Amino acid sequence: MIHDSDPFATPESARSTVRRLRGRxxxxxxxxxxxxxxxxxxxSCLIGDGEPGRxxxxxxxxxxxxxxxxxxGVFAVTLLMPGQQQLADRFAxxxxxxxxxxxxxERWLESSYGPVLGQTWAGCRLDSAKPFxxxxxxxxxxxxxxxDDHELPLLHHRGSYAQIRER
Structure with missing residues (x-):
């Protein structure tokens, strides 16, 4: 039998309430x-506008x-798009x-920040890190x-991928 959900996943009722809140x-x-x-x-990523951006x-x-x-001391952040769920799952x-x-x-491009895909990405310099x-x-x-011109990102919500519908 093929399951439509992960048979090994922790049942929602057994997850921490913080994890359940984050999933929403x-x-x-x-x-x-x-x-x-x-x-x-x-x-879990956030971009802050400013000079410079963060x-x-x-x-x-x-x-x-x-x-x-x-x-x-450097890294790249690439925005994934609908259709890249398997890529996201591999890297997860x-x-x-x-x-x-x-x-x-995938077609990877070399950058001084690490490999990137030919789509929207940002090259970043590490400033700090702390336990969180x-x-x-x-x-x-x-x-x-x-x-790039693609504006609809891949989303993750309650353990599944979703996408924004075009208007």
């Missing part, structure tokens, strides 16, 4: 990468990405990547931005 907030799905290469799907995100401090970011560790995360068919819940609160300065 629709979040834009981003892919954070760094030289190495290393990458991680991140939906970014904050919650990163697992035991991840390969955190090791690469803390070593290189939910799908296998037998040949490696960066060798699964079960993660690291990573703060960075945006040094470079590449925008």
């Amino acid at each position: 907030l629709a979040q834009t799905v981003t892919l954070w990468t760094a030289p190495g290469p290393a990458g991680l799907t991140v939906s 970014v904050v995100g919650l990163i697992d401090d035991e991840s390969v990405l955190w090791e690469a970011v803390s070593s290189a 560790g939910l799908l296998p990547a037998p040949a490696g995360l960066f060798k699964q068919g 819940g079960w993660a690291q609160l990573v703060e960075g300065t945006i040094e470079q931005i590449s925008l």
Whole structure:
């Protein structure tokens, strides 16, 4: 039998109330990468306008990405789009990547901030990090931005992907 949900997922009633609250907030799905290469799907991300622009995100401090970011001092944040759910799941560790995360068919471009896809992304310099819940609160300065014409991001809400409908 094929399940329409993860049969190994913790039942919602057994999850912490904080996790359940967080799951109710629709979040834009981003892919954070760094030289190495290393990458991680991140939906806890916020961009602050200003001169310079700033970014904050919650990163697992035991991840390969955190090791690469803390070593290189730079990272890239790529906005994922509808149709990139499998990419998001691979970098979240939910799908296998037998040949490696960066060798699964996407067209990667090299940047001084780490590998990026040819879509909207920001190159960032690491400013600081500190423990925040079960993660690291990573703060960075945006040094470079590449925008594409696609404006509808991939969203994550209550354990599933969603997308904004065009008007």
